[in-house]
Ligand SMILES: Nc1nc2c(ncn2[C@@H]2O[C@H](COP(=O)(O)OP(=O)(O)OP(=O)(O)O)[C@@H](O)[C@H]2O)c(=O)[nH]1
């Protein structure tokens with residue numbers, strides 16, 4: 001008999017909601033735990049994983065995840081596997097669009113190495129001129145964007161073809177309409193699924209969890225918790241390549257120094273009169289300040305001599321930020337209780 005394979009739609013506490021690749025006797029989903037063997041091997045299951053299910057209990061709609069199929073990629077926060085694209089959503093008003101905040105989201109999305117779609121909502125709240133200004137602005141930054149309203153017209157339906165057959169993650173600040181958009185795109189989806197809902201809602205974690213919703217034309221879409229200020233990339237190199245404007249300048253020219261920070265260095269081909277250059281410089285200095293304020297690192301790290309803007313020499317640490325970066329508070333909070341899982345595993 002062939003393996004029972006499914007897609008993990010949601011993870012909460014120690015339960016995994018798995019949508020079977022093919023429904024069996026009308027049953028589409030099983031509520032699963034993770035086999036002890038996977039746990040011993042330290043394998044975490046995350047939303048978006050394709051998994052092999054064993055021990056199906058068709059009456060109780062239960063099962064156990066026996067194997068995780070290879071992942072194409074994995075977003076770290078929130079943990080979602082096999083992501084095809086990120087849809088960044090911003091409102092044109094209420095809350096107003098803000099270049100600084102949009103850039104922080106774009107930088108995070110750029111670091112994920114997946115396709116990026118930018119969408120502005122609440123077009124009904126601003127003039128056509130203002131809509132066009134944001135379109136032009138994003139175009140100059142190197143992005144195409146959609147502008148739409150969920151309360152007027154049906155432009156949002158133009159998103160369907162871009163989402164079909166893909167796993168799309170919607171990110172954006174709080175209150176921009178992420179949940180509303182997903183409700184529009186997945187009209188027939190019932191979040192509570194028959195027999196599994198009782199077990200599901202008994203979970204200890206009451207915070208909003210990540211979930212994949214099926215799209216009518218195939219594919220899946222997930223909302224992510226709204227947070228307003230994503231973290232910066234991990235190092236200066238990653239920061240620079242996360243700006244399409246910088247990538248474009250570096251594809252045409254070359255800076256004098258290989259390790260140019262594109263700040264005050266002579267012979268820099270990136271420094272210039274482009275809109276987001278001051279933002280790049282602000283984030284560059286923010287990253288460098290974080291790096292140099294790590295108290296325990298100053299002693300351990302090699303330093304390099306640098307000239308500041310007044311021509312004074314100063315020492316700067318040469319960091320390997322990946323190695324020394326602290327875990328974020330969000331990561332720490334996402335750690336689930338392993339004890340409870342032990343009990344469930346031992347039942348199988
Ligand atoms: N005028 C107008 N209001 C909208 C539009 N889209 C969403 N809204 C409203 O904006 C508010 C916030 O929408 P949500 O979908 O809850 O936003 P969210 O991004 O999921 O917010 P968080 O859950 O905080 O992350 C709601 O009152 C929606 O009705 C739109 O296109 N135009």
Ligand SMILES: [Zn+2]
Nearest residue numbers: 255260262268
């Ligand atoms: Zn440079």
